Amino acid sequence: MGSQYDLQVDKVVQEVKRRKSKRVILQLPDGLMQYAVQISNRISKDTGAEAIISLDSCYGACDLAVHAASRLNADLIVHYGHAPWVSKSSIPTIYVEAFASVDIGSVLPKTIAFLRGAKKIGLLSTVQHIHELIKVKGFLEKNGFEVMIGKAAGRVHYDGQVLGCDYSSARSISADVDKLVLIGGGKFHSIGLALETKKESIVIDPSSGSVFSTKELLHQYLRSRYARMVEARAADSFGIIIGIKFGQLNMSEALNAKEKLTGSGKGVTMFCVDNLDPERLNFMGDIDAFVVTACPRIAIDDAERFKKPVLTAEEVKIMLSSELLEGYLSSG
Ligand code: SF4
Structure with missing residues (x-):
């Protein structure tokens, strides 16, 4: 299987055989999806197990397909592209990091x-x-x-x-x-x-x-996050978003943010989500700003797609403190 990643398909096949798995959920991030069918065919052909490719997101090992596996009575998840997650899932899981085979010697x-x-x-x-x-x-x-x-x-x-x-x-x-x-x-x-x-x-x-x-990148980043925090500081009503993915649920962080915001006289409404679509937030009335306590990437990488400020929990602390907000631009 030609690839610029070490897909370790032989090892996966051996492991599926060893575990006598009958139904396998195969999960890959976007960058590896082009190999999904080949891997699935190898698993089915060489082990007799039924391989099912998940089309849901696969952003990290935090995004493990436990729900799909449990709904489909799968006895194994093969998760590509990330290292093992810190907490164990209820469904046995094989992680295949897919190390890149690019030679960096010349760089x-x-x-x-x-x-x-x-x-x-x-x-x-x-x-x-x-x-x-x-x-x-x-x-x-x-x-x-x-x-x-x-x-x-x-x-x-x-x-x-x-x-x-x-x-x-x-x-x-x-x-x-x-x-x-x-x-x-x-x-x-x-x-x-x-x-x-x-x-x-x-x-x-x-x-x-x-x-x-990263020097210049960091300055640009700080300026753009500062602008969002200043905008959010003027907001009256906040939505706090709790991520329910396998490794993204952080209830205590959400409750902490709620306490801080209500303590500062802000209104708070709680939301939960598996995969956050920015459009869904853009439709929401009566909320001036959001706080995401799931993956920190959401607030940062999707920033341009949100019509209202969306902060991380860490940024809530900064936003609510005049001192931290003032010092923010020079913190990088
Ligand atoms: S950064 Fe986000 S996607 Fe990556 S492991 Fe952490 S929670 Fe998951």
């Missing part, structure tokens, strides 16, 4: 110019490139840097791994390093990393072969 020399002035480097990665940490560490050490890789903690499965909702591995080393290097594509993780650690982060994007600093 690495570009990082040196971005690390000028730094001696100690903290090294991190999204799960698709986690297997490259040792190679990048070796490269940086050869070039005279001292390199630290943070320990896995919280929701994170591998040492050095970052999730958009958990930067504990970065926090564990950020005080001891001068700069951070992140292996991974896209802006979301790099901005989150810089925001959490207050350190300049240098991003190696293996897919595009580019290397960049």
Whole structure:
């Protein structure tokens, strides 16, 4: 099966056989969906199990297809694209990270110019490139840097791994390093990393072969989030959205936000959702601003699609404090 990812189909087939599974829910993120039918056919043909591909979202291991599996009496979920989630599901699950097979060797020399002035480097990665940490560490050490890789903690499965909702591995080393290097594509993780650690982060994007600093991105991000918080501060009525996906339910955070908002004289209405469609919020009357306590990506990545301000729970704290809001633009 030709792919730029390590799909480990033989291993999946062996595991389905070993477990004597009869019905398997196959779950893949958008970027791997092109391989879904081939994987499903291999499972059915080689194991005799009935493979059913989930067409629902697959944003992270937090988005496990437990509901579909239980409705369809499946005895196994094969979840592609993410590392194992911290809490166990009621349905047995095999996680296949699908490590990217892009060679990053030729990109690495570009990082040196971005690390000028730094001696100690903290090294991190999204799960698709986690297997490259040792190679990048070796490269940086050869070039005279001292390199630290943070320990896995919280929701994170591998040492050095970052999730958009958990930067504990970065926090564990950020005080001891001068700069951070992140292996991974896209802006979301790099901005989150810089925001959490207050350190300049240098991003190696293996897919595009580019290397960049988060400095300017972070300033743009802070300005846009600040504008939304200022708008939300003037709001009278808030909707608090509770995510009900397997790993996104955070009732205490929702209740905490409710307490803070009502304590500041704001009206609060509670909502729950599995997959949030921004259009549904745009139709909602009588609410001036929303707070999402599910995945933090929703408020950030979909910001342009919302007609009203949508904040994360963390941003509620900042918005309600004049001092934190004033200092926000210079916090990056
Ligand atoms: S950032 Fe969002 S999608 Fe990713 S693991 Fe966390 S809750 Fe799930």
